[in-house]
Amino acid sequence: MLDPQGRAVHHALDGLGFAGVSDVRVGRLIELEVADDTDPATLTEMCEKLLANTVIENFTIETPGSAEGGR
Amino acid sequence: MLDPQGRAVHHALDGLGFAGVSDVRVGRLIELEVADDTDPATLTEMCEKLLANTVIENFTIETPGSAEGGR
Structure with missing residues (x-):
């Protein structure tokens, strides 16, 4: 982009x-402290609904230890 | 902070x-593509002179593979 x-x-x-x-x-880097049992899908939803402007931004979700792509 | x-x-x-x-x-997350032989001290200098506002911001420098604290 x-x-x-x-x-x-x-x-x-x-x-x-x-x-x-x-x-x-x-x-932008957004650090979220979330409960251990938080569904990764919930994190993706947070990004799409609020944290990222998906029209002009990409986002990636990483969790400490493992790294996992969001989009 | x-x-x-x-x-x-x-x-x-x-x-x-x-x-x-x-x-x-x-x-903020700033990704720099730099020459392999770039001195880590140079990266710190970039942060202090331009990339970070050290009055109100902390910064950390991470290189792929290893992670190293800036301040």
């Missing part, structure tokens, strides 16, 4: 003299 | 009927 903010940060890093950066992507 | 955005998201999840969430924290 397009990431104008990432491009701006990349440009700014170049301007500050930081070389060797080939790509920058900026996103 | 205070996280008013996290509190707002927590409140909104409650309002949508999602139970079992005990804490929410919202932050």
Whole structure:
């Protein structure tokens, strides 16, 4: 997906003299403390209904220890 | 640190009927594609000079495979 903010940060890093950066992507990180028995489907629903704007954003759900893709 | 955005998201999840969430924290995730020989100190410098507002934000630097704390 397009990431104008990432491009701006990349440009700014170049301007500050930081070389060797080939790509920058900026996103949001949301940490949820949930009950151990929370259904992964519930987490996906939270993302789709509230946490992510799925029109312009992708999201991935990761749980400590294991990593699992959301979309 | 205070996280008013996290509190707002927590409140909104409650309002949508999602139970079992005990804490929410919202932050930024910046993915940098850098040369393999990039000095970790350079990454810390990028965070302090540009990527993080260290007055109100903490940051952590993680590299794929290993994870290492920034501050």
